[in-house]
Amino acid sequence: MYLLIGASAIVWFSLAYLNGLDLSKAKDFFRLIPKVVSIDLLLIAVFVKWGWEFKLFRGWLVPFPNLSGTWMGCIYSDWKNPQTGEKPPPIPVMLNVSQSFFHLSCVMRTGEMESRSFSEGFLIDPDRQLKEFAYSYTSKPLVSLSERSTPHDGSVVFRIIEKPKRKLVGRYWTERLTKGEIALEYHTSELLEELPCSIGEHPVTEDNSRR
Structure with missing residues (x-):
């Protein structure tokens, strides 16, 4: 004002x-x-x-960072295969963040599912060294997996890391009583529509459908 x-x-x-x-x-x-x-x-x-994206306004006029773009990384689920007792290997994942001054939306994709946020928000408190953002989402697995992997809701809380590299490190939990960790690195300012083949190709297994 x-x-x-x-x-x-x-x-x-x-x-x-x-x-x-x-x-x-x-x-x-x-x-x-x-x-x-x-x-x-x-x-x-x-x-x-456009103006809110300039670093000139960060901290005093714009309290939150600009997360727009595509982030790449892996999901580490704590789910264990009931037959073998083993955890699934890291699951390649891509997160698209579309952000404006008033709005934030997230779409996460793996080789087997796509989730879209329906509630988002930042948790910023410089005095407490707190810099996070959280969102709740609805996940829809591939139709071919519908018999063993049903649509479900969940939530994610990410810690925002800007130095020395831009990263998002956080945890998630779902209404299917699964939970785990997610580690992402900033990839590009473009919003990619699918995982690059080099990281997106992995076998369809019961393990990574548990996310």
Whole structure:
């Protein structure tokens, strides 16, 4: 609000100077209101669309980091095969984050499932050195796996790491009573639509359908 008021004042005085108006006169003062409001709305629109991404505003005007893009990594599930007692190997995973100043959405994909967030939020508290984001999701496995892997809901909490490398490290749990850890690294600013073959090709097994 202070920034907006300051910008409005600058615009007001600038327009008055360019148009040779005397702001001490009520008529000249109020005739500028429509122009000032229009410029303010334009500045807000530019900030919300692009400006918030600049590091210049991080920390004091924009409290959260920009996570937009594709993140790659692995899921480490604590589920154990009831027949062998062994845990499944790490599951390659891709997370797409679409973020704007007011909105955040996440889509996670493995070779067997796709999950989409329905509730998201940041947990930012510099005084407590807390920098996390969390979301709840609905997971839909491939139709071919419907007999042994049903759609379900779950939640994820990620710790945001920006130095020395951009990483997301967190934990998840589901209503199927499975849980585990997820480790991701920033891959690209593009939102990829499927896992690259080099990391996405893995056999369809009962183990990694438990996520």
